[in-house]
Amino acid sequence: GDLRTRSQRQADALVQLADNALASGDLPTMRTVKPxxxxxxxxxxxxxxHPGAGAGRTGFGAMISAARARWLACDSTVNRVVMGPDGQLLDLGRTHRVVPPHxxxxxxxxxxxxVFAGCDAPSHWCDVHHVLEWLAHDGDTSLENxxxxCERHHTKVHHGFRVERQPDGRWRTWRPDDTEIVVHQPFLVSA
Structure with missing residues (x-):
């Protein structure tokens, strides 16, 4: 269960609200930057x-045709994310600490x-964390690292907790005393 006090939960909610507002992309009408x-x-x-149906996927999961993707890219700044044949992003090494938008x-x-055990906070509430710290442990800025x-669990990770990605893609979470946090899925009972 959540061991934070009511005041701590309210403070965390306020931080999350401010973070969401800053990350929303809403701009004054006089700015020239597009959403x-x-x-x-x-x-x-x-x-x-040849426009194919369902060739692309938006950030919210909607499928769009290749023709629609080309239309969106027509008057846009295009940032590409190049994936290798094994599905891995070609990393940025140590030239950038701040994770770029792509x-x-x-x-x-x-x-x-x-990815913290038991948390399903949506991606737009989350920070991108260097699993192997960039400054302290020379971790690179890459998809693999x-x-x-979320804000709450990012803070916990910088206070002794850790997350590790397994070869099969699953994430595991560890406490500062090296015990694993295991979240059991409820059993499904058939009628």
């Missing part, structure tokens, strides 16, 4: 002259929500 739209599509599908989108697509963590 961001994330579309995931294979390069082959994007350049194919890498954040790749982490959001992979993780979908906070990134994890989505």
């Amino acid at each position: 961001h739209v994330a579309v995931v599509i294979d390069l082959d599908d994007l350049v194919d002259p 890498l954040r989108r790749a982490v959001e697509i992979r993780d979908r929500h906070c 990134s994890a989505l963590l």
Whole structure:
């Protein structure tokens, strides 16, 4: 269960509310920066002259045609996320500490929500955390070294907890005393 006091929960909620407002992308009408739209599509599908149905996926999961993706890209700044043949992003190494928008989108697509055991906070509430710390442990800025963590769990990870991604893609969470946090799924009872 949640061991935070009511005041702590309210403070965390206020931080989350402010973080959501800052990350919302709402701009004053006088600014020239356009809203961001994330579309995931294979390069082959994007350049194919024949519009295919369901070739791309928006950040919210809606399927769109290649023609619609090209239309969205027509008057836009296009940031590409290049995935290798094994599905891994070609990393940015140690040249950048701050996770750029295209890498954040790749982490959001992979993780979908906070990866801390038992948490399902949505990706837009989360920070991208360097699993192997960038400054203290020379961790690189890459998809492989990134994890989505909500504000609360990101703070916990910087106070002794840790998350680890397993070879099968599942995440495991560890307490500062090296005991694992295990969340059991409820059994489904058939009628």
